[in-house]
Amino acid sequence: MTPGPDTILRVAVNVPLSRLFDYLPPAGTDGAGLLPGIRLTVPFGRRRQTAVLMECAGTSDLPASKLKRAIAVLNDKPLLRAADLWLLRFTSDYYLHPVGEVAAAALPALLRQGRPLYPATERVTLTAAGRDADPDALARRAPRQAEVLAALAARGGACDAAELDEAVPAWRRCRKALLHKDCLRIDEVTATPVAVPESTAEPGPAPNAAQREALAAMRATSGFDVTLLDGVTGSGKTEVYLHRMQDVLAQNGQVLILVPEIGLTPQFVRRLRRRLGREPLVLHSSLPDSDRLAAWRAARDGSAPLILGTRSAVFTPLAAPGLIVVDEEHDGSYKQQEGLRYSARDLAIARAKHLDIPVILGSATPAMETVLRCRQGAYRHLVLPERAGFAAPPLIRLVDLARHPANDGLSDPLLRSMDRHLDEGGQALIFLNRRGYAPTLICTACGKIAECERCDARMTVHAGSQSLACHHCGASRPLDTSCSDCGADCRPLGQGTERIEGVLAARYGGDAVTRIDSDSTRLKGTMDKALARAASGEARILVGTQMLSKGHHFPKLTLVGVINADQGLFSTDFRGGERLGQSLVQVAGRAGRERRQGEVVIQTAFASHPFWSRLLAGGYDEVAAFTLAEREAAAWPPFSRLALLRAEAPQRGPTHNFLDTARQLAGELGLDHVRVLGPVSAPMERRAGRYRAQLLVQSASRQALHNLLGRLVIKLENHPAARRVRWSLDVDPAELF
Numbered sequence: 001m002t003p004g005p006d007t008i009l010r011v012a013v014n015v016p017l018s019r020l021f022d023y024l025p026p027a028g029t030d031g032a033g034l035l036p037g038i039r040l041t042v043p044f045g046r047r048r049q050t051a052v053l054m055e056c057a058g059t060s061d062l063p064a065s066k067l068k069r070a071i072a073v074l075n076d077k078p079l080l081r082a083a084d085l086w087l088l089r090f091t092s093d094y095y096l097h098p099v100g101e102v103a104a105a106a107l108p109a110l111l112r113q114g115r116p117l118y119p120a121t122e123r124v125t126l127t128a129a130g131r132d133a134d135p136d137a138l139a140r141r142a143p144r145q146a147e148v149l150a151a152l153a154a155r156g157g158a159c160d161a162a163e164l165d166e167a168v169p170a171w172r173r174c175r176k177a178l179l180h181k182d183c184l185r186i187d188e189v190t191a192t193p194v195a196v197p198e199s200t201a202e203p204g205p206a207p208n209a210a211q212r213e214a215l216a217a218m219r220a221t222s223g224f225d226v227t228l229l230d231g232v233t234g235s236g237k238t239e240v241y242l243h244r245m246q247d248v249l250a251q252n253g254q255v256l257i258l259v260p261e262i263g264l265t266p267q268f269v270r271r272l273r274r275r276l277g278r279e280p281l282v283l284h285s286s287l288p289d290s291d292r293l294a295a296w297r298a299a300r301d302g303s304a305p306l307i308l309g310t311r312s313a314v315f316t317p318l319a320a321p322g323l324i325v326v327d328e329e330h331d332g333s334y335k336q337q338e339g340l341r342y343s344a345r346d347l348a349i350a351r352a353k354h355l356d357i358p359v360i361l362g363s364a365t366p367a368m369e370t371v372l373r374c375r376q377g378a379y380r381h382l383v384l385p386e387r388a389g390f391a392a393p394p395l396i397r398l399v400d401l402a403r404h405p406a407n408d409g410l411s412d413p414l415l416r417s418m419d420r421h422l423d424e425g426g427q428a429l430i431f432l433n434r435r436g437y438a439p440t441l442i443c444t445a446c447g448k449i450a451e452c453e454r455c456d457a458r459m460t461v462h463a464g465s466q467s468l469a470c471h472h473c474g475a476s477r478p479l480d481t482s483c484s485d486c487g488a489d490c491r492p493l494g495q496g497t498e499r500i501e502g503v504l505a506a507r508y509g510g511d512a513v514t515r516i517d518s519d520s521t522r523l524k525g526t527m528d529k530a531l532a533r534a535a536s537g538e539a540r541i542l543v544g545t546q547m548l549s550k551g552h553h554f555p556k557l558t559l560v561g562v563i564n565a566d567q568g569l570f571s572t573d574f575r576g577g578e579r580l581g582q583s584l585v586q587v588a589g590r591a592g593r594e595r596r597q598g599e600v601v602i603q604t605a606f607a608s609h610p611f612w613s614r615l616l617a618g619g620y621d622e623v624a625a626f627t628l629a630e631r632e633a634a635a636w637p638p639f640s641r642l643a644l645l646r647a648e649a650p651q652r653g654p655t656h657n658f659l660d661t662a663r664q665l666a667g668e669l670g671l672d673h674v675r676v677l678g679p680v681s682a683p684m685e686r687r688a689g690r691y692r693a694q695l696l697v698q699s700a701s702r703q704a705l706h707n708l709l710g711r712l713v714i715k716l717e718n719h720p721a722a723r724r725v726r727w728s729l730d731v732d733p734a735e736l737f
């Protein structure tokens with residue numbers, strides 16, 4: 001066949017190559033009626049792949065004799081609409097990531113594997129003949145058949161095949177015989193959209209002046225715009241979201257709500273349900289595949305008005321998009337750190353712009369990128385200045401560790417504050433971003449430190465499991481407290497959450513203390529239990545990592561103690577100050593959320609560091625203003641654009657070799673307004689047995705950066721040096737190392 005007009009199918013295949021692949025329509029068809037957005041099965045190499053049809057074309061760069069036919073069409077109607085395909089392309093172009101891999105990341109696993117959108121289930125029904133069959137006679141001749149008929153009768157005469165699989169696992173072996181005798185009927189039933197139940201919406205508190213003003217500003221415009229809702233935890237941001245959601249729901253629009261990984265709390269889901277009278281559809285990474293597909297379907301067909309999810313939910317197709325909310329927009333978990341390294345916040349904004357709908361970003365500690373856009377007037381900046389209801393802002397004070405040395409990590413002033421708050425019936429949260437018992441195990445005689453064999457990193461001591469664990473690669477080995485070099489005793493140095501828990505338990509009693517970190521909550525259900533103990537006040541002292549610093553509401557909490565904030569003061573990453581400010585303000589926001597006055601005590605060995613005077617005098621605003629000035633002077637983001645080309649391999653040589661090649665290729669392509677820095681080895685060069693190095697590409701112009709990188713990536717994909725390394729490109733990297 002000579003291809004006629006638009007009979008070349010250009011498809012996205014899940015392989016690491018930045019291009020579409022051309023196919024002919026399946027045998028016996030001419031491609032008429034095949035629309036972009038459908039899925040196809042195509043031959044790829046020696047395998048079959050599920051592919052997404054991105055566009056139809058009249059011609060191909062390949063000679064007609066080289067074109068293969070697609071094997072089958074998997075949807076008769078487009079699975080992805082034009083706006084969804086646009087998002088895939090935009091993501092692929094912006095992050096310079098193969099569009100087939102983008103499509104794979106955006107689709108639920110079952111659709112990626114070629115399964116149907118609406119899975120058909122078999123329904124097995126007992127016929128009149130089946131009912132009348134003499135059970136005793138049948139039981140003698142064909143006991144299994146009798147068993148099947150009995151099982152059906154016991155289920156009212158009909159059930160799903162899956163249920164029968166459970167009840168009589170061997171039923172499929174006598175299915176044919178029973179059908180032949182007309183004892184059974186089997187029907188295919190296709191799952192249909194299920195309406196999400198509605199309940200009555202409860203009214204919330206009357207909005208205060210700041211909330212009313214914010215709502216009025218947002219309601220004054222329609223179509224795309226970005227609003228930063230800037231207010232501390234408890235200032236009533238969620239109330240404002242809820243009102244805007246009601247506006248959209250009243251017009252039968254859908255709302256997509258993105259929350260950070262740890263912010264997806266049952267409390268929040270309940271609040272949405274109660275206040276909006278609709279059941280939120282929850283999308284998160286641990287949903288079983290079939291549930292994820294069902295949720296995706298309900299969002300796509302419009303039967304779910306409220307979609308709540310973490311990072312990857314940004315790709316959820318919507319039938320009637322009306323509003324996107326990104327709560328805690330500064331949160332690091334919005335950036336995917338492997339594979340397709342996208343920022344869900346940034347994609348949410350791009351998507352809203354394309355859909356011409358508003359987007360609300362909420363934060364008490366907005367990212368520098370967002371603060372700058374507000375200053376430039378591109379985003380609307382609305383401030384909720386006070387805590388709603390009655391709570392007053394917490395008092396923050398420093399404890400200078402040079403004057404008040406800490407014993408086992410806890411200084412006297414912090415312990416005295418704890419005594420006072422606990423005596424008054426309050427609750428204390430001790431925050432330490434380091435799990436385990438101690439970050440280091442050191443030999444008391446020769447000073448040898450226990451290190452990971454596969455990483456340039458120290459092993460963390462875990463007392464509960466009596467082991468040494470590497471927090472970078474997951475390696476672990478039994479804890480041996482004598483030195484492998486000299487045989488002398490080793491001792492743990494420094495504090496982790498496990499050790500602090502022990503110290504506090506010795507002082508206040510074990511029942512009073514609850515630790516919440518990824519170790520203590522590994523078992524299913526333990527997290528919920530610990531949070532319930534924390535929320536009820538039964539646990540008077542909470543010890544935890546940043547897991548505890550976000551999203552949760554502990555009514556009795558009045559004191560927050562920060563054990564060790566100093567690492568952030570001297571971070572090598574230019575985002576160090578921003579992150580430290582954010583995490584301290586966030587954790588401080590846990591204190592005194594109801595009527596009691598909250599207090600925050602921060603221990604530091606560098607009390608005269610100017611960061612502290614900025615934070616204490618001017619709060620996050622002042623930290624942000626200083627940080628922005630510093631970034632502008634150094635031309636760091638958001639005043640410039642960055643991309644990081646990373647490479648790793650079992651030896652050092654190939655990584656540097658590859659990056660040198662990349663640097664040279666970039667030079668040949670022309671460094672027009674673009675700077676290339678490196679290659680350099682990563683600060684922790686070896687991780688999990690692999691050497692890592694990187695090349696930083698910087699430009700004041702996004703366009704110049706993308707222009708160069710787009711062409712560079714194609715060259716690298718086909719370069720021999722690329723075969724000896726694993727490489728990736730990170731556009732707008734969140735971490736430089």
Ligand code: ADP
Nearest residue numbers: 205206207208233234235236237238239388389
């Ligand atoms: P945020 O999202 O900024 O943390 P929330 O919207 O959750 O703030 O509000 C914090 C608390 O204050 C909630 O218990 C909420 O019900 C209450 N609240 C919010 N707005 C008002 C208001 N206008 N009047 C009284 N209480 C309010």
Ligand code: ZN
Nearest residue numbers: 452455470473
């Ligand atoms: Zn390791």
